[in-house]
Amino acid sequence: MVQQIRPYGDSWGDGQVQLSFTLPLPAGPKAREAANRLVAQMGLENVQIVHEKDLHGFTFFIIYGRCRHSVDLNQLPEVEADEQPMGFEEINAFIQERIGRRIVVVGACTGTDAHTVGLDAIMNMKGYQGEYGLERYPWFETYNLGSQIPNEALLQKAVEVQADAVLVSQVVTQRDIHIKNLTELVELAEAEGLRPRLILVVGGPRIDRRLAAELGFDAGFGVGTTARDVAGFLAKEVARRLERGE
Amino acid sequence: MVQQIRPYGDSWGDGQVQLSFTLPLPAGPKAREAANRLVAQMGLENVQIVHEKDLHGFTFFIIYGRCRHSVDLNQLPEVEADEQPMGFEEINAFIQERIGRRIVVVGACTGTDAHTVGLDAIMNMKGYQGEYGLERYPWFETYNLGSQIPNEALLQKAVEVQADAVLVSQVVTQRDIHIKNLTELVELAEAEGLRPRLILVVGGPRIDRRLAAELGFDAGFGVGTTARDVAGFLAKEVARRLERGE
């Protein structure tokens, strides 16, 4: 059975979508026409330009419309559900039992990024939103290198302490600087032959699984992550690799 | 020369667009995937789901992305610019000189619509935003029938007073009730043979020229209209028809 999913305003299938953007054109009928054509190309119908603000040479629009597109619910891949995460005790017990040694992780805000709060939230004692950070886990050994660490320095440290995993935080994303940084890290790890023995993890507010995978990382964590999510993932991943003899 | 216009976030051509909508799916990876596919169909790239709110069975999304589409500035038709409108005195003088009699208009909020404020703003003495209403124009004769007037009654009155123009206000647009009402009016006027001798004007916050023309009206006025805009249009249109001997 096809189950077409569309945006829902106040009734099934009405396709209602709100959008806003600025066009680099002075306000007037021409800018309005351009806006109408753009949203038509996006596949919106019954388009209402509800607000139009003259920014002198630019025009800001707020628009509502009905989205013609739809997604067939049955065609969506069975996206892996967010697994029920393990708890603090459970994770430690799991590592003790299945791995039998501490998991070693090295973390850093790389490149020119100096936003340490997110990485600290994951790595430091204190943790985040009531969840302890990795440092507090008896079965983790952690090295938090802090901010603005070059990729080379990070990998060097990983080698030095024989890390299982490298945790990278990237918060600044303007002009895709994070993509550049992260790609460079993967290439460097590959060039130095480290890639197979390292679990590469990236986090930040604009990071998700999909992007992490695309860039060649083993996992990606976004907004609202806690150390528990990361610890659980690492425990299972290290165990899996051990079992496969990797 | 092709001049491709795209939305502008903070640099030329970056295509940045904000949008929000609700999907009728419980929050989770499936809803997220559906959202991603929908915006991909709309032609957005570098999609960032920046907010995702669980509405129990529904999920509200706020998304930013880069619009792949563009509009060639040189391909835009020379949209008729908003003409420099005539002033109060000028319009009256114009009518006196070119038409030589008062222009008769009948107005109403039709169907079940009871939003009289907009029509009153155009027709009554007091006017709107410091602009007098049509009633104040010595060269207009006005009949404001008020709210919830059936199309039949409106046309009947127009015939009775030998109106030049019919002014319809439509504010409620839910489920396209205005389209139904307005289409019915045009059909009725045609059926009764009145269409050629009446100027049909429609106004309301969700009305624009394009829609008015599509529905077979002679003009459409939206948000922020004042009586001056309408008076100027009517004066010119009546004069034009007179000259053509229509």
Next chain:
Amino acid sequence: MVNQLLAVDEDKVGKARELARRIAQDIQREIDQTTTVSVERTVARLFGIDGTNADGVPLPNVVVDQVDQDGQLHRGIAFWLANAVVALDQPPQEVAQACARGLSLCSLEIQEPGRVSQVMEEYTRRALKAIKKQRDTRTEMKARLGTGPEPLKYVIVASGNIFEDVKQAQAAARHGADIIAVIRTTAQSLLDYVPYGTTTEGFGGTYATQANFRVMREALDEVSEELGRYVQLVNYCSGLCMPEIAAMGALERLDMMLNDAMYGILFRDINMDRTFTDQYFSRMINAYAGIIINTGEDNYLTTADAYEKAHTVLASNFINEQLGLMAGLRQWQLGLGHAFELDPKMPNGFLYELAMAQTIRQIFPNSPLKYMPPTKHMTGDIFLGHVQNAMFNLASVLTGQSIHLLGMLTEAIHTPHIGDRILSIENAHYIMENARDLGREIKFRPDGIVQKRSEDIVNGTVQFLEEIAAVGLKRAISEGFFADVKRPTTGGKGREGVVRKGMDYVNPIMDAMERELGLVSAGEGGQL
């Protein structure tokens, strides 16, 4: 309980109340001599008549229209129904169905008065019992589950389809809405009957029908139990069917009703006598059912200017209060209305808004004031609109309002989408929690702008009420005192449905309610 942020002159308030009482008494004297088709249909409904004839005409209309056409409505439908019940030995519903098939009530032989009275008493008892049961259920649920903290967050659903409304109402309740109002479809107020059954096709709102009331109340009961918080339901007890809807609401446990003594006259051009008579019985039913009414003064400011005409809102609050008390409502049932409608471009507009809201709050300390959001000055700029709503939310919590209609960022665009409602709830929740006790922290300067504005409003109100009292409320309305709208005293819709009571008029439901509500003699005012 109410914070005294301002000084309000109690003498002037007393004077205004006394003037309003005189104005209301004049009206009440007329009401006492009049009934309407809608009042009579209400009696028929409460006697158990429901459903429609083969053409879809509701049976209460069928029986009342018949008697009306026979010129016998001045005796009251209760009499004719009871007479038929005795004559045919059938319950009222079967009598009505017989009418639909051609039976003429007024052609039946007049039965023995004692037996007719007995039947009237019996069906009145049953009706009042059913209402009481719902009232008790509400009391029990409110006590057990509690309600949210004031200002209560009130949102509307208006999809036109009761089943879509249910989804959206539940989503809103789960996100913190305390009150759900199902907005009525455009122009239902001018229908001289109440549609029947569940409905899925409305414009700008959903038909108010008894079945729709039931569907929504069940959905909200479900979510109330789930959340451990009693979620209240509102509809419109307004228009040509005011008392009938009151009866339906009483039977289906609505918790609040939009119900105003003058709204129909001013905004729907309904005949004055019709409106005043209908509002009286409708309010009595609401009073008996423990329902809170919401008056509609906010509407004045959609056509009139909010700064110039603030005193008309307050004056109307006083009149609504007096007419409400005379119909048996208690202070805690009087959700008097006002609104945050000043032009956002006005310098210091927020100070004037605070002055108005706080003044009304102090004048009616025991009434659950209904505070309406910005609507008129909302535009397609949803971002700025969301901020206007934020300021409204702040004004409300700061001045301790009770029933708080959430503004929607899309007010100028469409009836709320499911997401809009959630954004509004989050807006209100944030501000009300973040500034929860601000109203206990401050006082306004005795010589300041806010105090001065408050005094101007109170003075204007007293003077305005004096002018109304001088000419009488009906003439005042006909001269455009309220909302910049003039309505002729003898014109308007539904006038043909007004009937002068005969000497033999009987309305056993009204009589019983008046007794139980302690309205010794109507026109003499109720109790505070």
Next chain:
Amino acid sequence: MVNQLLAVDEDKVGKARELARRIAQDIQREIDQTTTVSVERTVARLFGIDGTNADGVPLPNVVVDQVDQDGQLHRGIAFWLANAVVALDQPPQEVAQACARGLSLCSLEIQEPGRVSQVMEEYTRRALKAIKKQRDTRTEMKARLGTGPEPLKYVIVASGNIFEDVKQAQAAARHGADIIAVIRTTAQSLLDYVPYGTTTEGFGGTYATQANFRVMREALDEVSEELGRYVQLVNYCSGLCMPEIAAMGALERLDMMLNDAMYGILFRDINMDRTFTDQYFSRMINAYAGIIINTGEDNYLTTADAYEKAHTVLASNFINEQLGLMAGLRQWQLGLGHAFELDPKMPNGFLYELAMAQTIRQIFPNSPLKYMPPTKHMTGDIFLGHVQNAMFNLASVLTGQSIHLLGMLTEAIHTPHIGDRILSIENAHYIMENARDLGREIKFRPDGIVQKRSEDIVNGTVQFLEEIAAVGLKRAISEGFFADVKRPTTGGKGREGVVRKGMDYVNPIMDAMERELGLVSAGEGGQL
């Protein structure tokens, strides 16, 4: 002028100020014995040296590094340059170009002291004259065009491309922005040189270069004349090049500078001695140029909790004030920073925000306080974020803040888009006009939450300053007193650029400014 909405204990404030003065004096004594490569490059710049060598290294770095490598910087670059000018009979710029081609300054013969002094005086006079000229131009323009009403609306541009920045700055100014800050590219603060020329490639900001300063100032002058309102320009006088940027800003007529005595230490891990020494000279230049500084206490609350650590902000304001006064800044130049950063979920959080903002306002009545918007608790929910900003705007106008950084609804997402900025300006404009005089209308209850919180903050501050005074500022920082960050007293970046002044050290620019600013003896404090 400042509304006294609260009672603030003047004795405690006096005590705090005295403690801060002692703390600052300890630091100032060390500063007086130290110079840095950046201080010396600043002298070189002010002597007219600009441009780069063939490898793109700025000429001020070329000359200073050379003398430093020769171990002769303790004498001051001014001496070596003046000596070369006399020796070669070429102006400093040509001397520097010669250095780039291989000339060694310290190998030149030492010239007659009188002539060297004369040259130093001559170039000092020219530098001061150029700065004064810009200061006079600003004074003239401000007087002629005026500035907006306080709180001044301050927005950032950060496209990375100075020419895009210009478009956006002009659009913002035309919509009501009073102040434009060009945010600096990520990590420029750690460059030990200032890049040269106009630039179009930054991340999260645009390079601070003298050419970029000029481009933006010209664009703002154009729009200032068009609007009849002087639009002010801000950049970052911070990081490893603090005093150099001060000099560039003075020459290009910036109006404000982010400039903090401790920010570099805490947030960029810059060496303490380096930072303290650099801030002194940079502030002296700002003082002389009539530039208003903005201190960075708001940053503490991005890593530390805003409720728990409010007193650290106020304590730091006192310290920044004293170090600022000692460098010649006047009260009207001290844009002390604080921020609206409480968790929006905190019950009554708005009351605590008001307490903080009002307390600081009353303690520094003559300083143009810089109030920062919510950043840390902003999320991807742009709608709620816009409302958080609305409450911030209200707090600001209510408590009479001076320099008001507009919050952006997209704070958690990207550096502002052109549309975001306009929405923010509209938000602020609406609220500030609509509640313009609210701060004159109210008083907080003497036993209320706001008053109590204010007292707690002041008490906490006095105690905290006592603790700092006991151990000294450097040790306090090393123990994590501020921003939950610990920095070793002798570690940090740029340490190698710190040089102990020799007996023969000379800095004619500093000497002249100290004289003109009336700093009789540094370390003894300035004037209020």
